[in-house]
Amino acid sequence: MNVSIEAATAKDAEAIANIHFESLREGYAGKLPQEYLDMPVTDWRINAWKKWIARSKVRTLVAKEDDQNVGFCTLQPFNENPPNKETAEIVALFVQPDKWRHGVGVILCKGIESEAKAAGFSKLALWVLESNENARNFYKAQGYQLQTGDRIFLETANEPLLEVMYRKSLVQ
Numbered sequence: 640m641n642v643s644i645e646a647a648t649a650k651d652a653e654a655i656a657n658i659h660f661e662s663l664r665e666g667y668a669g670k671l672p673q674e675y676l677d678m679p680v681t682d683w684r685i686n687a688w689k690k691w692i693a694r695s696k697v698r699t700l701v702a703k704e705d706d707q708n709v710g711f712c713t714l715q716p717f718n719e720n721p722p723n724k725e726t727a728e729i730v731a732l733f734v735q736p737d738k739w740r741h742g743v744g745v746i747l748c749k750g751i752e753s754e755a756k757a758a759g760f761s762k763l764a765l766w767v768l769e770s771n772e773n774a775r776n777f778y779k780a781q782g783y784q785l786q787t788g789d790r791i792f793l794e795t796a797n798e799p800l801l802e803v804m805y806r807k808s809l810v811q
């Protein structure tokens with residue numbers, strides 16, 4: 640695969656919104672409520688991505704293969720209590736399902752780590768659904784370490800869906 644990464648612009652918003660939901664539907668089937676996965680990609684959602692991309696503290700990278708978007712990764716300062724200016728959070732990493740296990744996730748992850756370092760962050764954190772074994776294995780393979788504790792991502796009729804946290808130091 641000939642994949643390059645670049646900073647997202649407003650022109651990428653529609654592709655990002657589509658990849659987000661295609662990847663969610665495939666990766667979270669049976670893990671998130673079906674009505675959540677069935678949500679359509681609306682203009683509202685595309686415009687929300689445009690606004691998100693334009694925010695100065697948020698960085699989104701897109702991965703492109705032959706000018707086609709195949710994945711994206713979004714970083715923002717980590718909202719931690721007490722405030723911690725050293726840590727940034729990966730808030731989204733999604734690859735188009737037909738490109739999984741082709742190395743796109745690694746390219747995006749390394750790219751966002753470079754962005755974080757360039758912006759002065761020395762640590763990364765992220766939350767991932769506890770049942771999302773694929774993503775957890777991916778992050779583990781990239782050197783992210785599971786932290787103790789969890790948080791509720793979504794209350795459901797049965798039991799709450801939990802997220803767990805991973806962290807990685809960017810300083811060797």
Ligand SMILES: CC(C)(COP(=O)(O)OP(=O)(O)OC[C@H]1O[C@@H](n2cnc3c(N)ncnc32)[C@H](O)[C@@H]1OP(=O)(O)O)[C@@H](O)C(=O)NCCC(=O)NCCS
Nearest residue numbers: 666732733734739740741742743744745773774776777780
């Ligand atoms: C998680 C995700 C981003 C990984 O992207 P990807 O492009 O498939 O990952 P890569 O091909 O770069 O994988 C790199 C390495 O990570 C590990 N890895 C990736 N997916 C894995 C899986 N399903 N199971 C076990 N290990 C996995 C492997 O070590 C892999 O190397 P290998 O293929 O040579 O064995 C992708 O599967 C995805 O978009 N999933 C749905 C969305 C999601 O869950 N995002 C995370 C939200 S927090």
